[in-house]
Every structure is written in C-alpha cells, then in structure tokens.
Amino acid sequence: MRSMILKYNPETTSTDFDEADRLYFEELSYERVMDIYGLENASGVVVSVGGQLPQNIALRLQETGKANVLGTDPRDIDKAEDRQKFSEILDSIGVDQPAWKELTSVEAAEKFAQEVGYPVLVRPSYVLSGAAMTVIRSQEDLKDKLEAASNVSPDHPVVISKFIEGAQEIDVDGVASKGELIIHAVSEHVEQAGVHSGDATLVLPPANLDQDTMDRVKEIAQKVAKAWNITGPFNMQIIRAEDPEGGVPALKVIECNLRASRSFPFVSKVLGTNFIDVATKALVGKDVPQPTDLMAVKRDYLATKVPQFSWTRLAGADPFLGVEMASTGEMACFGKNLVEAYWASLQSAMNFRVPEPGEGILFGGELSKNWLATVVDYLAPLGYKLYAADVEVKEYLETKSKHKINVEVIEFPKEDKRALREVFKKYDIRGVFNLAQARGKTVMDVDYVMRRNAVDFGVPLFMEPQTAMLFAQCMSEKLPRPEGIPSEVRRWSDFIGGKPL
Structure with missing residues (x-):
C-alpha cells in the first residue's frame, strides 16, 4: 500500500496531507465502500457520520457507483462544500455572511482585500479541519498564502472573505x-x-x-x-x-x-x-x-466542552490557535454556571495542574489590549509571584492593574533551552499567560519561545485571551480550595434529572 506522506507546515501547528495523498485516500475509500456495498447487497450508504472524507466522495458514490446515498442528496452536499455555490445560496435566501469573492487571480484578490480591508480569510473547498485556511493580515502575505491554498483543492474554487475580528x-x-x-x-x-x-x-x-x-x-x-x-x-x-x-x-x-x-x-x-x-x-x-x-x-445548569492539545508531539510548532485545527481530543463537564463548569473541564485535561498560590506566573504577549491586565487583576490577590521576560511587560502590568503589584523581570535565555529550563525552575514558574495576536515570526521571538518552552517544560500555558481571562476568573473564585469534595463534582444524572439516553 502507498505510504502516507505528511508535511509539517512551520506556520501552523500541524501536519497536513498533500494533494496526492488526499486524492489517493479518496480513491481508496471509494473502492472499498463500493466493494462492501456490492458484497453486502446493501440498500443504502450513509456519508453523514464519517467526517470529511465521505463528503468528498458522496457525489461519486451516487453518480459513478450508482449507490443509494441515504439522507441529504450528494448534489446538495456539493453545494455546501463548494465555497462558491455555498455563498451564492446564502445570498439567495437572505442569510448574511462576511463579504466574499471567488479567487481568479492574485491581482483580483489583492484588489478585493483592499476594498474590504485586512485581515481576510482564504478558504478552499472540500478540506478537512481547516487545512490551508489562512487569515491574511497584509498584502505582503497574500500571494504566498493564496498559492498554498490553491494547491489543496485545485478542482474547486477558492474563496476569499472578510475576516471579522473581535466577533x-x-x-x-x-x-x-x-x-x-x-x-x-x-x-x-x-x-x-x-x-x-x-x-x-x-x-x-x-x-x-x-x-x-x-x-x-x-x-x-x-x-x-x-x-x-x-x-x-x-x-x-x-x-x-x-x-x-x-x-x-x-x-x-x-x-x-x-x-x-x-x-x-x-x-x-x-x-x-x-x-x-x-x-x-x-x-x-x-x-x-x-x-x-x-x-x-x-x-439550571450548563456544560463546557474544552479541547485537549498534544503540542509536545510537534516539536518546534508554535502553540497558537487559529483557523486550522490543532486539538487531539476533548473533555466536557457540567456545572451550575460557566465558572464551575469550565473549572472542572480544564482540570480534566491530561497532565493539567492548577498553579498554586505562592508559585510563579510568567506573563507576555499583546499590550495594546487589556487581556493581560484583566488576568493579573484576578490573580494578584491570590498571592502568586508575578514575572515578565522584559521591562515593557512589567511596566504595562504594574501601570494597568487595579492592584498595587510588583512584577519581576527575569533573565530569558532564548537560545539556550537548558538554561531556560533552569530559569523556570529557579523562579518556580508553574503557569504561563502569553496572549499574543499572531504567531511568532521567528524562533527567536520572545513570545514564541515562551509558549513553546512552557509546553516542553510541562507548564500550563494559556495563549488565547478569552479562555485565559475565564480561567483567571475561575482561579479567583475557586482558590483556595474548600476541604472535601468540591461543589462542582456531581454525577451527570444529577444535572439532567437522571434521564437515560
């Protein structure tokens, strides 16, 4: 059997199929489905519970294989997967969507991006987990990203749309x-x-x-x-x-x-x-x-589903969330409110340890937003030791925080991983909040080094602003922990009244 080729993209957090792999596995899947369909003398085939690949071969199963596809007609599936057809139908039924246009050339794309304003999102059709979907923030990045996207699915149009920040x-x-x-x-x-x-x-x-x-x-x-x-x-x-x-x-x-x-x-x-x-x-x-x-x-309850990441499996990748999927699992927990449910869910993640009061917390990232200051306002009264990798972050936190705090600037050897590990150990750093707006452009970027090494050293990392602020709120309300079983620990049946599925 042909071996699967995976390519690591340093600008993302994952490995992707190349185009040849995608076509190969679609062909293999089609042949196997039709073999089983004929062997079992099946009356129908279901393509709506197997992820993206069955969607990609649905039309072929119906038109070439003459299989009876149960559920939504594959021709309608195609109208949802093809970005051009999808957007046109939304327009026809009066459902709003971000401004969009089908790409025909780099020049046309540049013109459209200038009209709607950066950032924009480049999005191909028939792809899995956001592969080759990219947020582009400047004209300089546009050409390279468009070429990368078009290689994913050349038989289907690529659409560029306005990316709405803060939504x-x-x-x-x-x-x-x-x-x-x-x-x-x-x-x-x-x-x-x-x-x-x-x-x-x-x-x-x-x-x-x-x-x-x-x-x-x-x-x-x-x-x-x-x-x-x-x-x-x-x-x-x-x-x-x-x-x-x-x-x-x-x-x-x-x-x-x-x-x-x-x-x-x-x-x-x-x-x-x-x-x-x-x-x-x-x-x-x-x-x-x-x-x-x-x-x-x-x-009288709600539940949260949180992702489980395996950043350590991709050495050197920047732990940063974007339009391409990076998680490898998920946990869900119930609670009487958002704080209770999220607090329980995140602690269910593998190898997650809540930083204890008195231990060190390291801060970094974007200073034009109030994200870091909000996190510090929640944590300052709990007695954590607060650290930063540079003076700019220190001055920002001490100026913007509602509390009188002291943030210590620590040495940060970006090129010596062993020395950096000793720094984490010396200052007892047990949590990192690095809330940047974009990935690091080089391996010497201080935010990239902070995020990457937090992962490599097994230190809890918070790199998305909204979840970081929510978890800081959880820490503020839940620490120190009460004795005995916490109030959020209850059976699933207690929440929904014991109704079985």
Whole structure:
C-alpha cells in the first residue's frame, strides 16, 4: 500500500496531507465502500457520520457507483462544500455572511482585500479541519498564502472573505428531515471568532446569548435546512458581530457541514436527547419525530466542552490557535454556571495542574489590549509571584492593574533551552499567560519561545485571551480550595434529572 506522506507546515501547528495523498485516500475509500456495498447487497450508504472524507466522495458514490446515498442528496452536499455555490445560496435566501469573492487571480484578490480591508480569510473547498485556511493580515502575505491554498483543492474554487475580528462564534448542531428542522442545539464559543471550532471551548446552553439572538439563530438554521433540503445531521458556524453604531448585532454564517460534527455527543448529553438517534430515523425515513425546540427548555445548569492539545508531539510548532485545527481530543463537564463548569473541564485535561498560590506566573504577549491586565487583576490577590521576560511587560502590568503589584523581570535565555529550563525552575514558574495576536515570526521571538518552552517544560500555558481571562476568573473564585469534595463534582444524572439516553 502507498505510504502516507505528511508535511509539517512551520506556520501552523500541524501536519497536513498533500494533494496526492488526499486524492489517493479518496480513491481508496471509494473502492472499498463500493466493494462492501456490492458484497453486502446493501440498500443504502450513509456519508453523514464519517467526517470529511465521505463528503468528498458522496457525489461519486451516487453518480459513478450508482449507490443509494441515504439522507441529504450528494448534489446538495456539493453545494455546501463548494465555497462558491455555498455563498451564492446564502445570498439567495437572505442569510448574511462576511463579504466574499471567488479567487481568479492574485491581482483580483489583492484588489478585493483592499476594498474590504485586512485581515481576510482564504478558504478552499472540500478540506478537512481547516487545512490551508489562512487569515491574511497584509498584502505582503497574500500571494504566498493564496498559492498554498490553491494547491489543496485545485478542482474547486477558492474563496476569499472578510475576516471579522473581535466577533463571537456560535455553533449550531441540527437534524432535519426533507428540509424541515427537527431538533437543534446552539452552543457559544468562549474563544474569539477565528479559532477553529474543533479547538474552541463550547458552552451549552449559551451563557451570554440573549433570546433575540437565539431566535434569529434558529431562523437561520431553518432557512439553511430548507435551502439545502437537508435530511440527517448538519453543523453550522455563525459569527455574531457587534454593530459599531450600537444597532442589532449581525449574525453571519461562515460554514455549514451537512454531516454530524464532533459536538454531536456533547449536545446529546447536555440536552438529554440523542441527536444521532433522531438523525438515524431521519436518514431511513421512519418514526421521524415532530419538530421540537430543545433550546426553549430552561435549565439550571450548563456544560463546557474544552479541547485537549498534544503540542509536545510537534516539536518546534508554535502553540497558537487559529483557523486550522490543532486539538487531539476533548473533555466536557457540567456545572451550575460557566465558572464551575469550565473549572472542572480544564482540570480534566491530561497532565493539567492548577498553579498554586505562592508559585510563579510568567506573563507576555499583546499590550495594546487589556487581556493581560484583566488576568493579573484576578490573580494578584491570590498571592502568586508575578514575572515578565522584559521591562515593557512589567511596566504595562504594574501601570494597568487595579492592584498595587510588583512584577519581576527575569533573565530569558532564548537560545539556550537548558538554561531556560533552569530559569523556570529557579523562579518556580508553574503557569504561563502569553496572549499574543499572531504567531511568532521567528524562533527567536520572545513570545514564541515562551509558549513553546512552557509546553516542553510541562507548564500550563494559556495563549488565547478569552479562555485565559475565564480561567483567571475561575482561579479567583475557586482558590483556595474548600476541604472535601468540591461543589462542582456531581454525577451527570444529577444535572439532567437522571434521564437515560
């Protein structure tokens, strides 16, 4: 069998299939599906619960293999996967989306980017986990990034869209039958929009969305289900962008996958309804339940799903979240509120240790935002020792903090890993908050060195602003710990009333 070739991209956090690999595995998968389909004399094939690859071969299974694809018609799947067709349909049904344009040349792309303003997002079709999707912040980066994106899927158009910074992202998991929405779940992201949904912390039911937003999200889900004539599971991402003039926040669809997502088990557990069971009934067209609004039920709990990262498996990669997925797993926990649920979820992560009061915390990153100051305001009263790698960060924190604090500047040998390890040990650094806006451009970038070595030394790293501030809030409210079993430790059945799935 042909060996799988993986290429490490130093500008991301992961390894990607090259184009030859993608085509090879699609061909292999198609042949094996058709072999099994014929051997079993199957009456149908399901392509909506196997991730991205079945979506890529769905149209071929139907048109070339003459297989009976259950659920959403592969021609409609193609209209969701092809970015040009997807965007045109959204326009036709009156569903808002970020400004976009199909790429035909670098010159046209540069003109469009100048019109809408940087940053912009380059997005190819039919790709897995955000592969080759890139946020571009300057004209200088545009040409190289566009060429890299076009190599991923040359048979499908590449679309460039306006990237809206500071927006909130919303996840919708749903099941439809013949274009009618049956059930749906609305989860909000803690992280800023632009972090891949697989790497994002999901909150369900949402803690910060008002009823008007929830109603509008449901209406969008209904329109999308009807426009693509969906039968079976689907997942959609929407961004909520504030109106600079104080009007109603805009809701813009950025993606819709006509398949089950990794959050299906999560929303099923939280809402006490087995989404895949409902999806199966829709796929086979039997005992399909009547439409039910699960989000209209008021609950006295919520749950968070947090990512598990394996940064140590990619030596030298910058631990930084973006539009390409980097996580390798996830944990979910319940709580009576967001702080309780997130506190429990993050401590469930492998090899995670909460920094104890009296130990050292190292700070770095962006100083034009209030992120680091907010974190310090939560932590300062707890008695941590505060450190920075340069005077600029020290002066910023001491000036911006609401508390009278002392931040010590420590030596930071960027080129000597062994010496840096000794520095971490000397100052008992047990937590790192490095909240940068972009990846380090070189291996000598102080923020990159701080993030990379926190990972390599086994020190908890917080490198995304919203989750960093939330965890600092958790530390403020939960430390020191009470004696005995913490209040957030309860059985799943206690939260949802013992209802089995």
